[in-house]
Amino acid sequence: GESVGLHLPTLSVQEGDNSIINCAYSNSASDYFIWYKQESGKGPQFIIDIRSNMDKRQGQRVTVLLNKTVKHLSLQIAATQPGDSAVYFCAVSSHTGGFKTIFGAGTRPFVKA
Amino acid sequence: GAVVSQHPSWVICKSGTSVKIECRSLDFQATTMFWYRQFPKQSLMLMATSNEGSKATYEQGVEKDKFLINHASLTLSTLTVTSAHPEDSSFYICSASFGTRYEQYFGPGTRLTVT
Numbered sequence A: 001g002e003s004v005g006l007h008l009p010t011l012s013v014q015e016g017d018n019s020i021i022n023c024a025y026s027n028s029a030s031d032y033f034i035w036y037k038q039e040s041g042k043g044p045q046f047i048i049d050i051r052s053n054m055d056k057r058q059g060q061r062v063t064v065l066l067n068k069t070v071k072h073l074s075l076q077i078a079a080t081q082p083g084d085s086a087v088y089f090c091a092v093s094s095h096t097g098g099f100k101t102i103f104g105a106g107t108r109p110f111v112k113a
Numbered sequence B: 001g002a003v004v005s006q007h008p009s010w011v012i013c014k015s016g017t018s019v020k021i022e023c024r025s026l027d028f029q030a031t032t033m034f035w036y037r038q039f040p041k042q043s044l045m046l047m048a049t050s051n052e053g054s055k056a057t058y059e060q061g062v063e064k065d066k067f068l069i070n071h072a073s074l075t076l077s078t079l080t081v082t083s084a085h086p087e088d089s090s091f092y093i094c095s096a097s098f099g100t101r102y103e104q105y106f107g108p109g110t111r112l113t114v115t
Helices: none
Strands: A004-006 A010-014 A019-025 A032-038 A045-051 A056-058 A062-067 A072-077 A087-093 A101-103 A108-112 B004-007 B010-013 B019-025 B032-038 B044-051 B067-073 B076-081 B090-097 B110-114
Touching (some): A010 A019, A032 A062, A045 A062, A045 A072, B004 B090, B010 B019, B032 B067, B044 B067, B076 B090
Parallel strands (some): A010 A108
Antiparallel strands (some): A004 A019, A056 A062, A087 A101, B019 B076, B032 B044, B067 B076
């Protein structure tokens, strides 16, 4: 089955620096990719998504990059702030899989002041 | 828009009892709802997918007789944990989508503790 994994379970970032969180997926049929942020005791919060016909998408302070050749996805957070501390999950979905979303393991950036 | 609520937000029950968790889409009609469980410091694991008016599709390893899912209307799905045991203690999260859209809208989660 589909597997989704983040490269590092934790990430140390200096406040104001850019953060990069990486994710690898296994199913080449995946065609929709999402990044979520989850704060303790809450449900996932949508950050940004990208479809398989794109390789880059930008939002407010966030950028998602998709490399389908190597099945790799990354989230870049510009000017990381203490409020960005949460667990970040990448997730993948495919219309051939009934739109089921498979979540990766999660990464928590630790923002140093 | 696209708000999903869950009730209760937390529940404590005794071993052997059943607990029902509700998931509602407040401002849209959800053709599909998903149920996840999440253990501490772990990722979300999909339990089942339910479409309004039809039986839920359970993921491998999820007992359908233990986790009863009912999607009776386009705005409500319920998850009933039957004969709960302490190992069922977890954070249960629902999400909803509409049409053939990929986007899922997540509820705030329900913390279940079985004593």
